[in-house]
Amino acid sequence: MITATEQNNMTRPILNGDTSDLSPLQPSVFDQSRPGALGVSLPAVGVIEQPLETLLQGVRLRGDVPRLPEMAQLDVVRHFVKLSKLNHSIDGGFYPLGSCTMKYNPKVCDFYGMLPGLTQLHPLTPDVDSQGSLRVIYTLQEMLKDVTGFDAVTLQPAAGAQGELVGIMMIKAHFKKTGQLTQRRQIIVPDSAHGTNPASAAMCGFDIVEIKSAPNGLVDLDALKAVLGPSTAGIMLTNPSTLGLFEKDILEISRLVHDAGGLLYYDGANLNAIVGVARPADMGFDVMHINTHKTFATPHGGGGPGCGPVCVTAQLAPYLPSPNAAFDGTRYFWDSNLPDSIGRVKTFNGNFEMMARALTYLLAYGADGLKQVATDAVLNANYIRSQLQDTYEIPYNRICMHEFVMNSHKQHAMHDGLNTLNIAKRLMDYGIHPMTVYFPLVAHEAMMIEPTETECKDTLDHFIAVMKRIDDECRTTPDVVINAPHTMPIKKVDEVTAARKPALNFYCCTV
Numbered sequence: 001m002i003t004a005t006e007q008n009n010m011t012r013p014i015l016n017g018d019t020s021d022l023s024p025l026q027p028s029v030f031d032q033s034r035p036g037a038l039g040v041s042l043p044a045v046g047v048i049e050q051p052l053e054t055l056l057q058g059v060r061l062r063g064d065v066p067r068l069p070e071m072a073q074l075d076v077v078r079h080f081v082k083l084s085k086l087n088h089s090i091d092g093g094f095y096p097l098g099s100c101t102m103k104y105n106p107k108v109c110d111f112y113g114m115l116p117g118l119t120q121l122h123p124l125t126p127d128v129d130s131q132g133s134l135r136v137i138y139t140l141q142e143m144l145k146d147v148t149g150f151d152a153v154t155l156q157p158a159a160g161a162q163g164e165l166v167g168i169m170m171i172k173a174h175f176k177k178t179g180q181l182t183q184r185r186q187i188i189v190p191d192s193a194h195g196t197n198p199a200s201a202a203m204c205g206f207d208i209v210e211i212k213s214a215p216n217g218l219v220d221l222d223a224l225k226a227v228l229g230p231s232t233a234g235i236m237l238t239n240p241s242t243l244g245l246f247e248k249d250i251l252e253i254s255r256l257v258h259d260a261g262g263l264l265y266y267d268g269a270n271l272n273a274i275v276g277v278a279r280p281a282d283m284g285f286d287v288m289h290i291n292t293h294k295t296f297a298t299p300h301g302g303g304g305p306g307c308g309p310v311c312v313t314a315q316l317a318p319y320l321p322s323p324n325a326a327f328d329g330t331r332y333f334w335d336s337n338l339p340d341s342i343g344r345v346k347t348f349n350g351n352f353e354m355m356a357r358a359l360t361y362l363l364a365y366g367a368d369g370l371k372q373v374a375t376d377a378v379l380n381a382n383y384i385r386s387q388l389q390d391t392y393e394i395p396y397n398r399i400c401m402h403e404f405v406m407n408s409h410k411q412h413a414m415h416d417g418l419n420t421l422n423i424a425k426r427l428m429d430y431g432i433h434p435m436t437v438y439f440p441l442v443a444h445e446a447m448m449i450e451p452t453e454t455e456c457k458d459t460l461d462h463f464i465a466v467m468k469r470i471d472d473e474c475r476t477t478p479d480v481v482i483n484a485p486h487t488m489p490i491k492k493v494d495e496v497t498a499a500r501k502p503a504l505n506f507y508c509c510t511v
């Protein structure tokens, strides 16, 4: 049961599925256009009353006068503010998206990332005139070496997935250089891996060998031993895994892979769980990517611009993308003297502003702060897990890292129509972004929850209360959950059709 206070704190729950009080879709600026409405005061007195067509006489370069919406300035402001509010954002509400780590990005990172001296520098400025920016890049490389334990870093890749591709390209370059590529064709990937892992390896021409997880959700050592051999090029591992579980046998895993002549790739998506506490290089990994948006407070790669640094051991350093920021004790410079490099992977050496943001984050937190980040992230996830374990089934229910996975089996048993998707959609009616669903694939009807360290206990308690309330609804009013969301401008869509055949509406200015 939830308390009255908890109930009051919940956002506009609609219990009976009544949608009559909901606002309709926001009309476009063209639908709101009223002839003669003006959004600006034009400087030339006397022409204000004239139609747009007259005003633009002689100004337009080609064709007919575009059909521009005519609106008052305040209405334009309200229109776009309304639209912006339709998007759920971490600055607007809780966002427990497992594995995608939506944590608060401190505004100080934006402030320093957008300093005019950094943003207005032309990317082709000679080294001698860009010492400050080169220092930012070089310092970040050095700090990431400290954090991960690796010997060298590239900041060129624009996202985690590109970092994976770059890392596997370096593994490939290494085996080519050492004459083993024709033999070492296989990359091992556990069945809990993110889809980008096998995709990156396949794009580099490797064969993917999937191994099933052990019943405890971890890498099955026997399954691993069975596939290791002279064809092994390497293994791609996420640690903690996408189930939020730490591979306790990681040292044994790295010994086995190295003994077979393979290399270990660390998918750094879950670095937030161990940052400042443990280092992937110390676990025996040879190469890793970092999703700076998940750990060091930059925007996400997909919505970007992003940054997916790749860190390597000295053995793989010769293959790093070129050029790389370097320092000779006196001056910073772009080092292009990398004869074995896999080459440039991003125009203008990456998204510089993201590097400035990530460096700001690292400097602001410091070593102790980072350790606190990881421990709080783990604490928050375990708090929610412990509070929900009697309400939802948690398949690997033990101390987790920064995230955990539960499922909707208990709720499905109450009503056939109830599933993970419905529960996730219902969360939106309470102003909370759905958790990650149906991933990892190894967990049936998965709901993957990652609160991150940036949320306070009140927010976690609110989320827990909402999840318990949805469970109550599953029991008492299942149709409300099945038909959710009720408060969104777009109701439940057929997800596959929506993704494959999106109905995109736009207005062309000339029609």
Ligand SMILES: Cc1ncc(COP(=O)(O)O)c(C=O)c1O
Pocket (backbone or CB within 6 Å): 099, 100, 159, 160, 161, 162, 193, 194, 196, 238, 242, 267, 269, 270, 291, 301, 302, 308
């Ligand atoms: C485990 C894992 N690996 C790799 C990626 C890919 O990272 P990015 O989205 O930065 O390309 C993700 C993305 O969420 C992920 O969760």
